Amino acid sequence: MQNKFDVIVVGGGPGGSSTTLYCASKGYKVLLIDKKKFPRDKICGDALGGKGLKVMKDHNLLEQIDKAPESEKVYGVIFSSPKGKVLEVGNPPDQNTGKPPAGYVCPRKVTDNILFQAAKKNAAKTLEEHTVLDIIKEDGKVVGVKVRDNEGNVEEYMANVVVGADGASSLVGVKVGAEKVEPEHHVVALRQYWEGVEGMSDKIELHFMEGILPGYFWIFPLPNGKANVGIGILTKFQREQRIDLKKSLEEAIEHPMMKDRFKNAKPLEDAKGWGLPLGSKRRKGYGDGFLLVGDACSLIDPFSGEGVGNALISGKLAASVIDNAHKKGDFSAETLKEYDELLKEEMDEELQTMYKLQKLGRHKFLLNLIIDKAVRNKEIRDFISNTLTSEEGIDYRKKMASPGFWLKVLIS
Ligand SMILES: Cc1cc2nc3c(=O)[nH]c(=O)nc-3n(C[C@H](O)[C@H](O)[C@H](O)COP(=O)(O)OP(=O)(O)OC[C@H]3O[C@@H](n4cnc5c(N)ncnc54)[C@H](O)[C@@H]3O)c2cc1C
Numbered sequence: 095m096q097n098k099f100d101v102i103v104v105g106g107g108p109g110g111s112s113t114t115l116y117c118a119s120k121g122y123k124v125l126l127i128d129k130k131k132f133p134r135d136k137i138c139g140d141a142l143g144g145k146g147l148k149v150m151k152d153h154n155l156l157e158q159i160d161k162a163p164e165s166e167k168v169y170g171v172i173f174s175s176p177k178g179k180v181l182e183v184g185n186p187p188d189q190n191t192g193k194p195p196a197g198y199v200c201p202r203k204v205t206d207n208i209l210f211q212a213a214k215k216n217a218a219k220t221l222e223e224h225t226v227l228d229i230i231k232e233d234g235k236v237v238g239v240k241v242r243d244n245e246g247n248v249e250e251y252m253a254n255v256v257v258g259a260d261g262a263s264s265l266v267g268v269k270v271g272a273e274k275v276e277p278e279h280h281v282v283a284l285r286q287y288w289e290g291v292e293g294m295s296d297k298i299e300l301h302f303m304e305g306i307l308p309g310y311f312w313i314f315p316l317p318n319g320k321a322n323v324g325i326g327i328l329t330k331f332q333r334e335q336r337i338d339l340k341k342s343l344e345e346a347i348e349h350p351m352m353k354d355r356f357k358n359a360k361p362l363e364d365a366k367g368w369g370l371p372l373g374s375k376r377r378k379g380y381g382d383g384f385l386l387v388g389d390a391c392s393l394i395d396p397f398s399g400e401g402v403g404n405a406l407i408s409g410k411l412a413a414s415v416i417d418n419a420h421k422k423g424d425f426s427a428e429t430l431k432e433y434d435e436l437l438k439e440e441m442d443e444e445l446q447t448m449y450k451l452q453k454l455g456r457h458k459f460l461l462n463l464i465i466d467k468a469v470r471n472k473e474i475r476d477f478i479s480n481t482l483t484s485e486e487g488i489d490y491r492k493k494m495a496s497p498g499f500w501l502k503v504l505i506s
Pocket residue numbers: 104105106107108109110127128129130136137138139140141142143224225226227259260261262264265283284285324367368369370387388389390394399400401402403405
């Protein structure tokens with residue numbers, strides 16, 4: 095019985111750590127497995143918004159992010175349009191404090207380690223540097239996993255529920271037969287840490303440049319003159335237009351708008367790439383004996399590319415469904431499908447709204463129009479500012495995705 099748990103969580107990123115923390119807090123015996131040893135890097139823009147921060151706060155982990163010497167507080171976004179107009183938008187003030195709330199840019203090596211160490215403390219057992227090779231099925235139900243350690247020893251672990259939190263190329267997803275992520279619902283992106291980029295501020299920067307729409311070039315500030323720099327584009331367009339993303343990144347850095355800012359800067363690593371499965375088409379995240387959370391379930395915001403917040407929230411929802419399943423003593427798809435209903439309630443409206451905005455962003459002239467108008471019109475600027483907060487922002491984003499809003503912008 096040594097190898098039998100209530101829940102097995104495959105992957106210790108934000109999705110897996112969150113699932114572990116919430117399941118453990120409900121008293122379940124969790125086995126957490128990751129193929130890497132933490133702290134480990136994860137290719138990412140490193141931006142942490144309101145949604146993710148709220149879950150971190152739930153687990154009293156926000157202070158660690160706030161105090162980490164590697165993390166930088168940010169208070170808004172700088173956008174630039176394809177024709178080069180620059181728009182600065184601050185976070186709207188918090189209703190209680192009257193001050194704009196801070197977001198963070200914190201290397202995932204740090205953020206994920208904070209989450210993982212908390213999860214490890216609460217898990218019944220944690221295996222690092224152990225790779226899940228396969229799932230184990232009995233009568234069509236997932237009942238465990240086959241795991242290989244660094245020395246090549248293979249062991250089997252059993253549980254009532256297996257949670258696939260193993261990221262964008264989820265092995266659990268493949269093994270349970272989850273549908274492939276289509277290029278229309280997938281982004282390819284590169285990240286490169288730099289130091290010495292000039293003109294940084296307390297805002298993250300999203301530059302909508304010709305040739306990489308729908309997508310953007312980003313510069314996110316980090317402490318000590320460092321920056322997370324990167325580029326991402328919808329895979330469908332990258333394939334259709336045979337875009338060499340490394341070349342696009344070099345071109346963006348050489349762009350007349352950027353050239354001077356990078357003239358004394360140096361890259362701290364080779365550009366590294368990874369995929370983003372978008373929530374514009376969520377994967378079916380449940381079945382007999384299993385759930386998928388985070389990127390494994392394709393939950394990334396289709397406009398901004400943020401996935402940490404939804405990964406953390408999906409872990410919370412998964413834990414509540416796992417709790418109900420234990421109370422019923424039934425781990426069938428019929429019971430676990432509650433997870434799909436919760437995801438639908440929690441994020442589908444927002445994901446679909448952001449998909450609409452992403453589609454609008456494919457039109458260069460609309461991006462030029464809104465950024466142009468917002469630079470000159472405070473009402474539009476304030477409107478965009480309100481879209482930046484995740485809770486109240488949804489109503490603003492919904493309006494922004496409607497034809498009426500664009501008509502107003504056009505005639506403003
Ligand atoms: C270039 C880029 C930029 C991004 N920028 C941002 C951003 O600024 N803000 C934001 O919110 N989101 C961003 N995202 C999205 C974000 O990185 C993901 O949504 C987030 O990491 C999802 O968390 P997760 O826990 O689902 O998966 P992951 O963070 O990928 O964690 C999966 C874990 O599973 C482990 N694993 C995988 N396979 C196995 C196996 N077989 N056995 C055992 N362990 C395994 C891995 O080692 C890993 O630790 C970006 C993504 C990319 C690619």
